Amino acid sequence: MTRAPINWITAVAFSAVALFVHVSPALAQRAFVDPAPPAVVDAGGVDPAAVATPELTFRAAPKPLPAGAAVSDWPCFLGPAHNGFSTETKLLQKFPANGPAVVWEYKKGEGYAQPVISNNRLILFHRVGDDEAIDCLDAFTGKRFWRNSYPTHYVDRYGYCNGPRSTPAIEGDWVYSIGAEGEFRCVNLKTGKLRWRRSLLADFKLQQNFFGTGASPLIDSGLVIVNVGAPHGPCVAAFDPATGKMVWGAGDQWGPSYATPVPATLHGKHRVLVFAGGESRPPTGGLMCIDPANGHVDFTFPWRGNRRESVNASSPVVIDNAVFISECYGTGGTLLDIDDHFLPKQRWINPSFGTHFMTAIPKAGYLYGVDGHGPEDAFLCCIDQKTGKEIWRKQPEWEEQLSLRNGGQRKITLGTYRCNLLMIDGRCLCLGEFGHLLWLDLNPQGYKELDRTWLFPAGETWTPPVVSQGLLYVCQNALGSHREPMRMVCYDLRGS
Numbered sequence: 001m002t003r004a005p006i007n008w009i010t011a012v013a014f015s016a017v018a019l020f021v022h023v024s025p026a027l028a029q030r031a032f033v034d035p036a037p038p039a040v041v042d043a044g045g046v047d048p049a050a051v052a053t054p055e056l057t058f059r060a061a062p063k064p065l066p067a068g069a070a071v072s073d074w075p076c077f078l079g080p081a082h083n084g085f086s087t088e089t090k091l092l093q094k095f096p097a098n099g100p101a102v103v104w105e106y107k108k109g110e111g112y113a114q115p116v117i118s119n120n121r122l123i124l125f126h127r128v129g130d131d132e133a134i135d136c137l138d139a140f141t142g143k144r145f146w147r148n149s150y151p152t153h154y155v156d157r158y159g160y161c162n163g164p165r166s167t168p169a170i171e172g173d174w175v176y177s178i179g180a181e182g183e184f185r186c187v188n189l190k191t192g193k194l195r196w197r198r199s200l201l202a203d204f205k206l207q208q209n210f211f212g213t214g215a216s217p218l219i220d221s222g223l224v225i226v227n228v229g230a231p232h233g234p235c236v237a238a239f240d241p242a243t244g245k246m247v248w249g250a251g252d253q254w255g256p257s258y259a260t261p262v263p264a265t266l267h268g269k270h271r272v273l274v275f276a277g278g279e280s281r282p283p284t285g286g287l288m289c290i291d292p293a294n295g296h297v298d299f300t301f302p303w304r305g306n307r308r309e310s311v312n313a314s315s316p317v318v319i320d321n322a323v324f325i326s327e328c329y330g331t332g333g334t335l336l337d338i339d340d341h342f343l344p345k346q347r348w349i350n351p352s353f354g355t356h357f358m359t360a361i362p363k364a365g366y367l368y369g370v371d372g373h374g375p376e377d378a379f380l381c382c383i384d385q386k387t388g389k390e391i392w393r394k395q396p397e398w399e400e401q402l403s404l405r406n407g408g409q410r411k412i413t414l415g416t417y418r419c420n421l422l423m424i425d426g427r428c429l430c431l432g433e434f435g436h437l438l439w440l441d442l443n444p445q446g447y448k449e450l451d452r453t454w455l456f457p458a459g460e461t462w463t464p465p466v467v468s469q470g471l472l473y474v475c476q477n478a479l480g481s482h483r484e485p486m487r488m489v490c491y492d493l494r495g496s
Contacts, residue, residue: 029296032234032249036203040243043188043195050143055107058142062103062492065470066090069494074117074468077167077216078315079422082262084359086424088467090495095437099453100491103471104142108488109133111163112460112477113216115488117468118170121145121189124488125177127152127163132179134168134187139468142490146192154180154212161460161477165214165258169224174241176224180212184226186244196244204230204237206256209278210311214258220272221292223247227274229256236261236274236290248295251276254285258313258357264289266321267340273316275325277304285312287325289342298342305329313357317367319385322347324362328354328373335388348388353381357462361421361428361442366391368428368442374418375433382444391444402457405482420464431465431474434458455489457481470494 052058065071069090078084092100109128116123122139125132133149156162168177174195175187182200187193200206200213206229215227223238230237234249259275272292277285285304290297303325304312310329317324319335323344326333332351336344353371356378360369367383371393382391397415404410416432421440423429427450430438435458439450456476463475472493476486 034246038196038198038244043193045191047190050138058104059102075170095453103490105489110161114167167216171219182213216260218261250295264318277312314355326355328356350388378417
């Protein structure tokens, strides 16, 4: 059903470098100059009508929204709040016998990018043949308004997919995307026309990261903020969304990670948190706290596994005036208390709570997330937020009857494994890595499975689920057990 996992070497306990804080004083800040400002072109024109394409199969219109249902757009990675929480309400309490009804499905190419939605327009970023394609679809019907594509030559060195990892971001009438080879684009959401483009690899003299360029852009404070990871800096750069020109650069220690920057309010002040660090010798990386108004780095905190073949991929989790960061290649997780002078102090370290690429969920004084590389060693865990003590560790598993291509049946054991969690409508929606969808109640006494369905039998279901306007969007990123093609599926999750 899926490729065999990489035979990683057993990770060491945790890196000594992660135990020291390096504070960047104001005088140490470097000024960076944009090495190659892009040209801006006219991205206007006539808005194309949405049309059905061969990739689309429309099934049935969704139910009307229940009266009083709260709904929202999903314009960026991890949703409008940048934390895997949704404000949508009045969703299905129980799945029908055959799972939630399919509204439409759309054949997709390679890639793990999350779809994003604004004003009923959905952006799907994927690789189709030898092109990276930005597709704009009608979120309710799956019909395509436009496609903006360009050639790519990226080949994944570890044998995973050759498509983009980075999720685009939408702000107003503009879409910002970063491809696996660092192609950074601004495209008009209505027309699909290019406004500006630049190559992060060429402009900033980057070396290709383990799995290509992967961190998603953050739109914040009127800027597009990216963990560029240029040698000798900048580590983080902010770009003018209208021109693509670099406004400021910050940091010169660490390379690019796969963790998307997140906004934060700490002691009443607005900041951006970046968990940097990808391929480097020796392996380096950690948390940066940046003032987006000017790029000033308040502090850096080293936190990275001491293996070269490790990455920082989980976004920082903001909890009041504290920040949780985690990686799964040896160092694990730590909670940092940030004082009113913007200096971090470790409250606790838990080397056994290492999230891989999912972002942990804080709830009522506890952290919930998946520890481990997976799939065999991916455990759902509950951690006491105050002390870092592990409360419980479970590996949800069950038996399934898998239909074989020869018409036979095979009993197999599957589970949530490297899943993603979304807090929504008073419960946790869990998307397992083999295509299962679960409603969970997460609490310190354990997890309770409220309901479960199998959407499709396919591996690499690692893209976090998206819910907008009561509709659920799930990406099938690998061929199904019967060689069914990869696709994005829109399900009706609206309650009655």
